Amino acid sequence: DGGITQSPKYLFRKEGQNVTLSCEQNLNHDAMYWYRQDPGQGLRLIYYSQIVNDFQKGDIAEGYSVSREKKESFPLTVTSAQKNPTAFYLCATTGIYSNQPQHFGDGTRLSIL
């Protein structure tokens, strides 16, 4: 089945630790996005990538990093510089046209130990 796979579903981070969230897609979509969702808030854009080897900061990029070495993969690293990382992280993809809907994975819930 075509889709987006996020892993792990739950992740725990210790103080001073970097953690990486995985996002893999087999929809052959060019654009990929990372969002953060906090309770009672909308999705906020962290980073996005429209093409391999290129990515752009979103509205809340500080404390996060990404890479896009393959079309299928867009991993997100939550660094120790992100002081409030507890949230629900969502990865999405879309085709080349800006009016196309986004397809989402089922998220990773990150908590602090």
Next chain:
Amino acid sequence: SQKIEQNSEALNIQEGKTATLTCNYTNYSPAYLQWYRQDPGRGPVFLLLIRENEKEKRKERLKVTFDTTLKQSLFHITASQPADSATYLCALTHGSSNTGKLIFGQGTTLQVKP
């Protein structure tokens, strides 16, 4: 600054009634408006897209309206069912944006009681 507002309070309705959810925006001229459904612990799922030159869009029991003068979209679910209970998000894209970036509202939670 650009702002999207959805009713933060949960909407509780009886099964069979029509649910109406509101999405208001300011300081923004969206070319497209989208509605998504999100279940607890899951990612959002796309429902409907409406363009700025369309007044209304329908899909089965769903209807979306888009009033660019009022800067408002209404999302209706007719003959609502308990299975429609979820959080509904509206999202906008800017007319000049070619990045596909969306700006999301905070969502409205709908509870349909049997």
